[in-house]
Amino acid sequence: MVKRSRADFLAANLPQLQNLIKRDPKSYRDEFLQQWRHYESKLDIFKDKPDADVEQFGELITFISHVTHCYLDDCAAFPQQIVDLLSTHYQILEPDLRRTMVQALVLLRNKDLITTTSLLSLFFTLFRAKDKALRTLLHNHIVNDIKAANAKSKNNKLNKTLQNFMYTMLKDSNEIAAKKSLEVMIDLYGKGVWHDAKTVNVIAEACFSPSIKLCAPALHFFLGTNDKKEEEDDSDMDVPNLESMKHMMHVNKKKKSKKNALDKAMATVKRKERSRARAEVFNFSALHLLNDAQGFAEKLFSRLKHTTATNAFRFEVRLQMMNLVSRLIGVHKLILLSFYEYLISYLKPHQKDVTAILAYAAQASHEMVPPDALGQVVQAIADNFVWNNVSSEVVTAGLNGLREICARCPLAMSETLLQSMIEDYKNTREKGPMNAARSLLGLYREVNPEMLRKKDRGRAATVNLTGFKPAQYGEVRSEDLLAGADFLESRKKKAATEGTAEQEDGWEGWEEASDDEDSDAEDNEDDDEGEGWEDVESETAGEKGKKNTKAAQEDGWEGWEEASLDGEDSDEDEDEDEDEEKEGPDAEAATVEVETTTTVVTKVVEEGEAVPSPPKKQKLGLAAEKIFTDEDFRKLKKIQQLRAAERLSGLPATPDEDLDLDSDPDESDSDDGNADVVDVSRIMKGIKRKDDYEARLASIKDGREGKEYGSRKGKDERSSKTNREKSKKTKAFMMMVHKKSVVGKAKRSLRDKQKVLRAHIKKQKMGK
Incomplete structure (x- = not known):
């Protein structure tokens, strides 16, 4: 080799x-x-x-x-x-x-x-x-x-x-x-x-591709159904709050009922906040990056109608198209009225995946949709789902769907239909329809209590109804000041006057002038802007009238005629003027302040002549002086929760100095989803399905864990005994005397029973 x-x-x-x-x-x-x-x-x-x-x-x-x-x-x-x-x-x-x-x-x-x-x-x-x-x-x-x-x-x-x-x-x-x-x-x-x-x-x-292999992935x-997020077990959720437990130990028994009412209302507020602020479950950024959302929605809806007519795609793919069109309408506030007519044909209890279609109808609802278009959807749901000849599960799903639609567009519901459904199901014996009807009732207590009967409005809604004005179609209401900022400002000034501890309350780094400097600066600004006008808030009505009239004559404000900004406000101001004239007939002038978002107008009534005040800059307070941090917003959220809980529970408002802002607001469940997305579980809420045999058996086995079964005879002093032992020792003779004959009858054979029956019949005949 x-x-x-x-x-x-x-x-x-x-x-x-x-x-x-x-x-x-x-x-x-x-x-x-x-x-x-x-x-x-x-x-x-x-x-x-x-x-x-x-x-x-x-x-x-x-x-x-x-x-x-x-x-x-x-x-x-x-x-x-x-x-x-x-x-x-x-x-x-x-x-x-x-x-x-x-x-x-x-x-x-x-x-x-x-x-x-x-x-x-x-x-x-x-x-x-x-x-x-x-x-x-x-x-x-x-x-x-x-x-x-x-x-x-x-x-x-x-x-x-x-x-x-x-x-x-x-x-x-x-x-x-x-x-x-x-x-x-x-x-x-x-x-x-x-x-x-x-x-x-x-x-x-790719959504418009004729091939389903391209359309479905797009x-x-x-x-967002491709995103598979792993569920992480949060061990901190089960840890009790020791500080709140210690605090409850020191609560007085006399105040326990008020504390329970406040806690219950607090839970309601937090639950509503969690339902409003839900985490993203679909690709918001991708939907917002579309060049022409309206055109894309219309083109996709046209393709949906074509595939429905020709049965080109499977029903599951058509459902995804419905879902995407509804999300586009909800996210971009689009107007696509023919989509609601298309959904009506699918809103029937026997329809496959009808709960998902109810969710899509809610997703496509927003405040800019004309109430007439959504009113047809609401009426179709009420006619097909909410009546007596269907099961309780169907009624529950229908009421939940109506609640989700009306939460986004309250004007879609008519007053007669709302009162009828609440009256029929709010006190029904079945829990599913009852809870769904009460959730719809609670929604309109907040949104528009005027649509409810007086007995259904509740205490909080009735109290707040005095100055309530329902929003009209297309009306946008914006808040001028941040809720709770006035409380933060008062706390800031209090800390400054006491010279303590911004550090204790977490207000480090605030640069502020003293109260005297602030007041001087404000007076100077008012003097510069109003040219000698005095502060209307620090004087009585008569003094303000005199000074304002005098300043107006000096500075050339004579002859101004005032036009009211709002007809209702002017009527209210006239009523107030009449009341003041009645109360003080000898007063030389009477003033009424009308606050708007930008100016404060002072009416002066003297000798039949109205003199308006010049525009006054509105005080924005702390929100205009500093950019709020995360800690500030946490405190603002806590304040809003406490105030809302007090309104719901009917308790008097807690003084500002007694508010406890040390504990964090409940954010554990704040990311359950997004308000623009309606999950099917929210439509199915309250519907309890019966478990199958395997589920019931698994539940039985889980209940048996850690338990002992079998006779405990001899293991315990009070162990049970058999019936034979009890009959021998405990039962009296007169209770056992007929036992032998009874047992004998039970053990007879069929032939013996026939003999006894024939003898009985023969005896009866001989007797006759």
């Missing part, structure tokens, strides 16, 4: 040669050139016969791709040769050889020996190959490569080129290639690499 030389051994063992070349390239250059010539000969043979000696050719490609960086001059043409082979013969190549070539190109790209543009263009073309493993490999590399190219800074030139190429790939005749290109774009958007409007709008075009992208 002839012993082989080292050169022959390395020529046959390419992994060993590869390892040695990486350690010392210069020493093994001749061996590499030998393998390179071997590769070139195999390449020529492969071009003539693509199926000849595939395995050895693949080993040479893998070997050269690993050591190319060591001999850049010799291997300059190697990357382009592989690219040309794949571009020309990728459809007829063996799957293993094709995958080997792709892996070699990936390795060369990782070593920066080939440009990203040329390689990724080839990889998108390779999506057309019928090889699932290869497509997965290409997908992962494309995403990682683009992510690495945009890691330090956005590579706009590369991104623009690839996005244009992907846009053409979405229109490719090969559905698989188009789908993989779409998945790459969705994955890059999810990773925050291509988080721009162009990517979103390219994906939006719909999933906007609906």
Whole structure:
């Protein structure tokens, strides 16, 4: 046997040669050139016969791709040769050889020996190959490569080129290639690499593709159903609040009832806040990046009607289209009136997934929708779901759907229909419809108590009804001042006067002037703006009238005629003027202040002449002096919760100095979802389904854990005894005397029973 030389051994063992070349390239250059010539000969043979000696050719490609960086001059043409082979013969190549070539190109790209543009263009073309493993490999590399190219800074030139190429790939005749290109774009958007409007709008075009393989992933992208978030168990949720427990130990028994009422109202306020502020469950940013939301919604709804008429897509895909159209309407406050007419035909109890359709109807509701359009939906739900000939589950789902719609558009409900449903179901014996009706009642107690009967309004709504004015269609109400800011301002001034501790209350870093300086500055501002006008808040009505009249005559304000800003306000002011004249007939002047969002107008009635005051700058207070921090907003939220709880419970308002802002507001469940999204669970709330056999059996087994079963005779002094033992020792003889005859009758055979029956019948006949 002839012993082989080292050169022959390395020529046959390419992994060993590869390892040695990486350690010392210069020493093994001749061996590499030998393998390179071997590769070139195999390449020529492969071009003539693509199926000849595939395995050895693949080993040479893998070997050269690993050591190319060591001999850049010799291997300059190697990357382009592989690219040309794949571009020309990728459809007829063996799957293993094709995958080997792709892996070699990936390795060369990782070593920066080939440009990203040329390689990724080839990889998108390779999506057309019928090889699932290869497509997965290409997908992962494309995403990682683009992510690495945009890691330090956005590579706009590369991104623009690839996005244009992907846009053409979405229109490719090969559905698989188009789908993989779409998945790459969705994955890059999810990773925050291509988080721009162009990517979103390219994906939006896929929603109108005739292929369901492209339409469905695009719909999933906007609906957010591709996001699979792992549920993390929060162990801190079960930890009790020790501070509140200690505080409850010191509560006086006489005040316990008030404390319970306040706690109950506090829980109600927190539950309502959690329902208003829910976390995102779909891709808000993608929906907001659409160039033309109205046009996109109309085009998608037109496609939905076409697929419904032709039955082109499955019902599940049409449901996703309904969901997306409704979310677009709710998020962008769009007007698409024909969508509500389309939904009415599906709002029937026997319809498949009708609870989801109820949720979509609620999602498409907002305050800018004309009440007449939503009124038809509300009436259809009431007619089909809320009546006596359907089950309680159907009634509950209908009432919950109406509540969600009316929470977004209260004017959609008519007063007669609302009173009828509340009267029929608020005191019903079934819990589901009762709770749903009461939730609808509670909603209108807040939104518009005037639509309720007097007995249904409740104490809090009746008290607040005095100055209540329901919002009209299209009316927008904005708050001028931040609720609770006045309390923070008073606390700030109190801390400044006492000279203590902004640090104790967490108000560090506040730069403020003293109360005297603030008052002086305000007086100076008033003097400059009003030119001698005195502060109307520090004087009586008569004094204000005299001074204002005098200043008006001096400064040339005579002859001004005042027009009321609001008819109702003017009527109220006239009534107040009449009352003041009656109470003080000898008064020379009577004034009434009318506060608006920008000015304070003073009416002066003297000798039949009305003199208006000049515009006065409204005091904005602390909100205009400082940008609130997270700690400030936490305290404001706590104040608003406490005030709302006091109104609901009917308790008197707690003084400002007694408010406890040390404890954090309840934010544990503040991220249950978003108000623009109506989850099906909110429609199904209150509907309790019976468990199947497996669920009942599992519940029984869970209840048996940790318990002992069987006779405890002899284990305990008070263990039970058998009936035989009890009959022997405890029962009296007269209770047991007839037992023998009774037992005998029960143990008779059928023949004995027949004999007894015949004897009885014979005896009866003889007696007659």
